[in-house]
Amino acid sequence: MKNSINTKRFIEKLQESAFTYTLISIIIGFIVGAIALLIAGYNPIESYGKLFGVIFRSTKNISYSFIEYSVPYILTGLSVAFAFKTGVFNIGAEGQYVMGSVAAMLVGAFVKAPAYIHIPLCIIAALAAGALWGGLVGFLKIRFGAHEVLCMIMFNWIAYYFSNFIVNLDGVNVGGGKTWSVPIADTAKITISDWLPGLSPKAHFGVFIALICVVVIYYIINRTTLGFKLKAVGFNRSAAEYAGINANGSVLTALSISGMLASLAGALQVMGVTYKVSQFAGQEGYGFQGITVALIGGTNPFGVLLGAEFFGAMKFGGTRFDAPSEIVDIIMGCIVLCIAISSLLRMMISSNKKNKGGV
Numbered sequence: 096m097k098n099s100i101n102t103k104r105f106i107e108k109l110q111e112s113a114f115t116y117t118l119i120s121i122i123i124g125f126i127v128g129a130i131a132l133l134i135a136g137y138n139p140i141e142s143y144g145k146l147f148g149v150i151f152r153s154t155k156n157i158s159y160s161f162i163e164y165s166v167p168y169i170l171t172g173l174s175v176a177f178a179f180k181t182g183v184f185n186i187g188a189e190g191q192y193v194m195g196s197v198a199a200m201l202v203g204a205f206v207k208a209p210a211y212i213h214i215p216l217c218i219i220a221a222l223a224a225g226a227l228w229g230g231l232v233g234f235l236k237i238r239f240g241a242h243e244v245l246c247m248i249m250f251n252w253i254a255y256y257f258s259n260f261i262v263n264l265d266g267v268n269v270g271g272g273k274t275w276s277v278p279i280a281d282t283a284k285i286t287i288s289d290w291l292p293g294l295s296p297k298a299h300f301g302v303f304i305a306l307i308c309v310v311v312i313y314y315i316i317n318r319t320t321l322g323f324k325l326k327a328v329g330f331n332r333s334a335a336e337y338a339g340i341n342a343n344g345s346v347l348t349a350l351s352i353s354g355m356l357a358s359l360a361g362a363l364q365v366m367g368v369t370y371k372v373s374q375f376a377g378q379e380g381y382g383f384q385g386i387t388v389a390l391i392g393g394t395n396p397f398g399v400l401l402g403a404e405f406f407g408a409m410k411f412g413g414t415r416f417d418a419p420s421e422i423v424d425i426i427m428g429c430i431v432l433c434i435a436i437s438s439l440l441r442m443m444i445s446s447n448k449k450n451k452g453g454v
Contacts, residue, residue, distance in 0.1 A: 171385025195358025229354020
């Protein structure tokens with residue numbers, strides 16, 4: 096009898112767990128991907144085998160998947176997830192990422208300093224740019240009642256064209272009709288492949304910075320007064336204000352911190368992978384894909400970490416297996432769609448329980 100009760104409670108917890116719905120969504124995504132592979136004339140088992148075989152084939156490929164490809168998604172995912180906690184949808188992580196990359200490039204290329212000073216300076220410049228870009232949207236929302244989503248979309252485009260303007264300035268542009276900036280100095284680079292030659296050429300210690308951010312954001316959200324205030328505003332703004340919480344200040348703080356996280360992603364990408372900023376032909380998408388990662392991770396910092404690693408590995412593997420890379424986009428799109436409607440599934444399960452209880 097006792098075992099039966101424990102089993103029932105375990106099943107109920109699984110039904111209420113966000114992880115369960117995320118896992119189901121991933122399975123559905125792969126099933127839909129398999130159907131797409133069949134339609135395209137590929138064997139799904141063989142294709143998936145090659146996909147995961149590529150990811151785990153060597154230490155170098157693993158570092159590609161879980162360091163080089165995943166780090167920007169960890170931070171942009173954290174950026175979106177953190178803003179969600181305050182009830183704000185940060186669709187502006189793309190622009191914040193760009194501003195962080197531009198700031199890091201300028202400091203990295205034109206400031207002369209030893210590495211132990213140069214690297215922190217690049218990061219600080221990026222954090223300041225991201226805080227400004229996110230904080231400006233918060234100010235417009237608080238002061239003028241501007242809708243943050245519309246503002247962030249506009250700010251994304253402003254950042255996009257501002258970056259192209261900076262890249263094409265005399266002295267910043269590398270010259271010779273090329274469309275990218277001068278490279279950052281060696282003292283601003285954070286690659287670790289020279290120390291660990293078995294890793295990918297662009298493996299960098301930004302992964303450790305990203306992991307620290309995951310822990311710090313988790314701690315802020317769950318163990319600090321600031322985190323309590325931010326969540327209170329996100330749950331119910333009116334009730335939070337009635338309790339004496341400065342809702343406007345919380346929104347401004349959340350957007351500034353969120354902007355810093357996304358801009359840090361841009362800085363680490365410049366310092367560890369690209370070493371320069373190129374003129375954009377289109378938006379890179381790291382900020383928008385951070386929304387996907389945040390949803391996969393259930394807006395939990397550690398969930399975001401796992402979601403980013405999964406997303407990064409799929410992106411890397413998708414460019415190197417024999418089927419069209421668009422299959423990976425189909426899989427990820429289905430996963431996000433299923434996660435987005437998971438709340439409806441929970442409501443249906445909850446309603447079914449109530450109906451059974453009432454019979």
